[in-house]
Amino acid sequence: MNVREALGAYFIMGSNNANLDPLFVLEQALKGGITLFQFREKGANAKVGDEKVKLAKDMQQLCKQYNVPFIVNDDVNLAINIHADGVHVGQDDESAVNIKKNCPSHFIVGVSATNLAEAKQAVIDGADYIGVGPIFATNTKEDAKAPIGLDGITEIRDAVGDIPMVAIGGIKHEHTPGIIKAGADGVSVISAISQAESPLVAARDIRELVDQHKSV
Ligand SMILES: Nc1nc(C(F)(F)F)ncc1COP(=O)(O)OP(=O)(O)O
Numbered sequence: 001m002n003v004r005e006a007l008g009a010y011f012i013m014g015s016n017n018a019n020l021d022p023l024f025v026l027e028q029a030l031k032g033g034i035t036l037f038q039f040r041e042k043g044a045n046a047k048v049g050d051e052k053v054k055l056a057k058d059m060q061q062l063c064k065q066y067n068v069p070f071i072v073n074d075d076v077n078l079a080i081n082i083h084a085d086g087v088h089v090g091q092d093d094e095s096a097v098n099i100k101k102n103c104p105s106h107f108i109v110g111v112s113a114t115n116l117a118e119a120k121q122a123v124i125d126g127a128d129y130i131g132v133g134p135i136f137a138t139n140t141k142e143d144a145k146a147p148i149g150l151d152g153i154t155e156i157r158d159a160v161g162d163i164p165m166v167a168i169g170g171i172k173h174e175h176t177p178g179i180i181k182a183g184a185d186g187v188s189v190i191s192a193i194s195q196a197e198s199p200l201v202a203a204r205d206i207r208e209l210v211d212q213h214k215s216v
């Protein structure tokens with residue numbers, strides 16, 4: 001998988017991010033052209049145990065039908081057990097060094113970075129991509145830090161070289177051109193698609209803007 005290309009239109013969702021059936025929302029987003037999906041089942045009313053595993057497998061199956069890689073957030077064991085394409089971890093999760101040591105070589109490891117130091121460390125630890133943010137204020141992640149803005153993207157890009165990098169946090173589709181111009185390889189969203197009147201149209205709009213601005 002070309003990770004940089006996959007980061008273009010990165011949809012993240014758990015069952016509590018959508019008012020509609022999460023499988024319906026995911027399929028609409030896949031039809032709209034998302035390039036990567038992250039299963040992030042956490043927070044209020046999140047599924048646990050067998051229900052969580054079943055939802056993960058059902059979502060993974062949908063992603064396979066549309067040839068879109070499937071990443072699991074936080075839960076490394078789940079990612080390994082269901083043969084996901086990779087895992088995304090933050091500063092309070094398992095370290096990328098350990099995951100890289102214990103997982104198959106093709107396994108993609110994404111790491112969150114909210115500042116320069118974390119971004120540089122993620123590169124040293126062997127992350128395959130970094131998720132930088134929050135770019136803007138967000139209600140989706142309860143413990144989100146202060147937004148770093150577009151300047152934060154550029155500052156981190158200038159420091160980390162050409163590691164694949166996606167922006168996250170309060171992103172709406174109209175933010176896409178500025179985010180790509182600031183140095184990110186793509187945008188990751190939750191509510192912009194999961195709460196949209198038409199998740200298909202929302203995903204398509206983001207994908208079109210990414211494709212338009214990434215190529216310049
Ligand atoms: N889940 C994420 N995905 C990305 C991605 F790069 F994929 F866009 N970037 C950042 C995060 C945030 O990760 P983390 O700091 O561990 O918080 P949480 O586990 O609550 O999401």
Ligand SMILES: [Mg+2]
Pocket residue numbers: 073074088089090093
């Ligand atoms: Mg996490």
